[in-house]
Amino acid sequence: MNVNGKHYRTIWLKENDASTVQIIDQRWLPHQFVVEDLCTVQEVAAAIKEMHVRGAGLIGATAGFGMYLAALHAPEDDFARYLLESAEILKATRPTAVNLAYACHRQIDAIAQVDTRAEKIATAREMAQRITDEDAEFCRRVGENGLATIQAISEQKNGAPVNILTHCNAGWLAFVDYGSATAPIYAAHDAGIPVHVWVDETRPRNQGARLTAWELGQHGVPHTVIADNVGGHLMQHGEVDLCIVGTDRTTRTGDVGNKIGTYLKALAANDNGVPFYVALPSSTFDWEMRDGVREMPIEERGGDEVKRIQGLKDGEITTVLLTPADSPAKNFGFDVTPARLVTGLITERGVCAANEEGILGLYPEQRKN
């Protein structure tokens, strides 16, 4: 997507330097646009853990490039073990995101197919690029497949703007390009369908207020930032036509792990008859998991992310304390929305019901599990 009119992806190999991966360091958005160099798997792991990059697809793509950097620097005599250890380091950075394991395992499998060190490095580079390209292409198709839903509402409303609520950032900044939840929105906007997005600010890290608002603004999509508390009120009063969110892990039964607070919006949508869609490339399915609420690991981060917040003051990025200094805080990163609250899943292969039958209808190759 565009940044000040220039096309960017969220991750790429540095021009004329195939040993350096470049990312947009998202910690400083929307106030500063910073590109960061990553040269080792340790730097990649830190960038994921400290959320220079975040979001289901982008975490996967970054891990894919991390495994490539691992291959590049692996000692000749201990290549396989170094790679496995690197995968463990990467997978440990964010416990809820399934794309991490997906990318690491694809790399390990692909690298094991070839023999020489040079071949392994070339394969890892190719696979990192393939994971990245697939992510962008899958998101593009998610957009195509979600477009009809928005178009139908637009026709019902005789062309009045379709009001779409989203939570967190499942935009192109969370993937390689297009985004998941935002892909149908961008597709509709680009097709000339009037849309307006309610952007949940998404405390504590404000990915909505910082990232979604910024990328929608850069692309010219009308939007309004709201506190996370507001969505229920808007739905009670007919101000939301549909919700579209992303996911960090969705079970084969359709339970949706996503940014903390998603469950509350799904409850409100259900209570008010508002369609609640989850958009995801299939890399985000966890084909082994059946009960999201019971089984999904939920990342707990430091309480300081709740107690303090970062913003702009006199042109400088500044952190302020919000609470009494001695009040403790807890910080859960995700929650699980039970499948019963989800109207449908928008995938790169089409839209399906959020249950095992619907999902396996689109992904029959997973029936073996």
Add this chain to the structure above:
Amino acid sequence: MNVNGKHYRTIWLKENDASTVQIIDQRWLPHQFVVEDLCTVQEVAAAIKEMHVRGAGLIGATAGFGMYLAALHAPEDDFARYLLESAEILKATRPTAVNLAYACHRQIDAIAQVDTRAEKIATAREMAQRITDEDAEFCRRVGENGLATIQAISEQKNGAPVNILTHCNAGWLAFVDYGSATAPIYAAHDAGIPVHVWVDETRPRNQGARLTAWELGQHGVPHTVIADNVGGHLMQHGEVDLCIVGTDRTTRTGDVGNKIGTYLKALAANDNGVPFYVALPSSTFDWEMRDGVREMPIEERGGDEVKRIQGLKDGEITTVLLTPADSPAKNFGFDVTPARLVTGLITERGVCAANEEGILGLYPEQRKN
């Protein structure tokens, strides 16, 4: 309640100066404890509108004192009209809060009963004090009446801490003393029942993170600050034994107007079988209103309260920008929780079901409506 070990109410007449009302200017909490002098009805109106004081009961008490100051300064030849205009100014400051109208009308009715200017001023002073004392006394009784519910859960848990989630600040800072939602919590804590409070930070103005956390901390009640997004996840995992919130206006049918986001927590409580109580002195009932979602006026405040936030930086209170500078924001102050989601109302007369029959059982004098 106590501030650094000294007892305070949230509003009082200045010692040795009955023409000055004093309040705690809550805008600077928890970082600074500031007492402010109010000398005219215009200053009182500004203090309510700009939220130096806030909360159902305290707004009513402040309006009561505002009407006393109006009487003190009313011109002899135009006394009645000046008082009515003052009431209109006060009622216009916060459209959702029913206690404003309640306090103003009680003052106008009382003042009309006496003849001379001196008598009217004395009556207004007396009535302001009575509204204030009643608020404190009603909250104390709300605490007594809610205690049994907490005690019963404590017994079921064999004395393990009772986890109570609250939203916004319905603490003593929102009333004259004790609070509404916090009154049963303070009563339980003071009775030696182990309690722990999940404090929703309550964006955009963070009354939970700033005020509830501060007053619980001052009173020594164990608590943890969480983002507003977290409550659903906690309830899914058995980490909340009950919810208690306040209200700014409750209909005679039990629909609860309260700080934006309350409805989302009530949905989550309902979905997880967690009891959801609303605590209120009867001054907060709107006896005329039957359908809260349709009829209740919802205050809309400036978008800047969403886009910017205030906190402490190097010992100074500092405001930072959270969003892209040109992204618009909307800011609804309240939502309405339908009575069907409310387990019970805790009032100064006892606990009742959140429906007309239950409420009128405690307040039979309102059957005439």
